[in-house]
Amino acid sequence: MSNISVSTNGAPRSAGTKGDMVLEVNDLNVSFPTDDGLVHAVRGVSYELRRGQSLGIVGESGSGKSVTSMAIMGLLPKTAQITGSAKLEGEELLGLGDAELSRIRGKKISMIFQDPLTSLNPVYTVGFQLAEAIRVHYPDVNKAEARKRCVDLLDSVGIPNPQQRVDAYPHELSGGMRQRVVIAIAMANNPDVIIADEPTTALDVTVQAQVLEALEKAREEVNAALILITHDLGVIAGHTDDVLVMYAGKPVEQGTVDEIFYEPRMPYTLGLIGSLPRMDESRGHRLTPVHGTPPSMLNLPPGCPFRPRCPMHQDICAEVEPALMPIGPSGHVSACHFSDQLEGKAPDDVFAPVATDLSVEAEVEAAEAEAAALHQEEDK
């Protein structure tokens, strides 16, 4: 599969050169009005993505990592309030109508979701769905051409016997194969950006390896930029160039994958790394859990959102929410008042390896009560 650009009468989409800026997200904010008040799910996310680059977004459930990309794709419900900007090759995506977005989605920017069975239509063959993705953007492509390209695409994501599989229905394929079909659909039109939202979470590890390999290949072949959203730091370590760590809707640290893993400068990142059991370390090493739970995104108290769980917190953390500050000249940034104290620290130095989290929990509750009281006063 050397030449995979779609040959049409119109201008074929060429894979651009490596290093071009493709996606620029600036100060993205997303809130959802609910019965209990405004939930500020994403609070000021900014990043730049270059062609051929792969960006990992890590965070726990509820950290806003998926909402960020859903906002860019225009997939959030109408009630969501979105501000900021997201430019794809200079074209603003936020605020575009559905028809205009449909022109871009699947062609310039495509998305892979966690569960392949719900993202494929059960009543059509995979070949039909692949051809649909191509022909909706290039109506000139005739059916025979589209089918040929479908077979090529299925072959390139590593599906055995693509000639036969092209006529299979999704239920006839295994989970890993379905996810590879979804990847094939995502790369069908040589997109500039592929967003993969937890693409392997539902899969077994050996299948995960197959799918990640297919994804990597897809990215190389179409020379696209990849956003890999996951909670699995292992997947991040092996498949991304840059990493964005999110906590409570905000990026708290950003840098190259090596900087994040070897010189983390935000206690949360350090905590995540320390709480991970590792296959390359023996049992003697004790894990260092991050105690407590992420804060509720409703009525977030002022100050650093990680403060209640942070063993390093001081008075200033309760008052001022730290901004992303540069660490060195490389573009590594972190949001912590005391990031300079974290230089060369290991997770064990910062977090105590105890099993229970009673004291932290008491503090979180005190902070929550305080925030609630504050909120009630505001209401009055």
Add this chain to the structure above:
Amino acid sequence: MNAMLDTPQTAASPVIQGKNLVKEFPVRSKGILRRKVGAVHAVSGVSLEIGQTETLALVGESGCGKSTTARLMMNLIEPTSGEILYEGRDLTKLSRNQMRPIRRDLQLVFQDPMASLDPRMTVFEIIAEPLRVHNLFKNGGRDRVNSLIEIVGLNPEHRNRYPHEFSGGQRQRIGIARALALQPRVLMLDEPVSALDVSIQAGVINLLEDLQDELGLSYLFVSHDLSVVRHIADKVAVMYLGKIVEEGTTDQLFAGPAHPYTQALMSAIPLPDPRKERSRERIVLQGDVPSPSNPPSGCRFRTRCPLFKELSESEQAKCIDVEPLLRSDHAGQTRAACHYAAPKQLV
């Protein structure tokens, strides 16, 4: 599959032992007669033993029979054949009444804490229920429940709250407290941390380790995650299509897995270390797990085995015709069910 590992840890007599466990689920025809037309061979001849204060991890992909094996070991489902020895008695031959007092010693913790806790019971009631069932609540049951709540690291003031008021990690702690209520000797943990976020998962793993040291529990830890297993287990048994393909102590297994499947599984687990991740050898398996209702002849892994493809035709014939048994007479330290087992360092 008689002699298990000859390590000092297991030299003492095991607390619980499964011998040649087989479980087949019938596949029935459609229609009224529902004749048996075939069988799913979920577990085919598995032998396990767990010693005092020991953790045995059962590892494998979904559908390999690891949960079924664990349920067989707890005598929750009846095996097609085989026996489970506990305190010198074969549990499979006991009646329900005879089994009931023994159930106290064998407790379970499930994967999804929300699904395994009754949403209409308070935490106190959930943890007290096993005591009430066994008529033990009257003698200081209240104090026992309160101390359990503290042991697992929950706030005693929360005893009257309902499960939905807790986070995932806390719910799993409630499940653990309930399992500990009857002072069991063996705890079966079925993927206890895989539904939790990493920062919370670590707290539960540490708790399980502390409890084992304090109470001298034996764990049967079912998991698909080799990194968690390396951290918590003393012994590991790797399963593929209803059979144990390799077993050994955790150190032996991770130092040099000898079965091609264990090697592939280990190389597929991503390491949270970018430099190691870039340099490490990757074995990507092709295809999917075959159906357990019609497993391949001979070695069950041969259809996906990367080693099989490199063998000569006569060597391949052995894999197709002869079923490999667990053996330790290869270069590695583990017991592997492969005719051509050879250890390989991967981590």
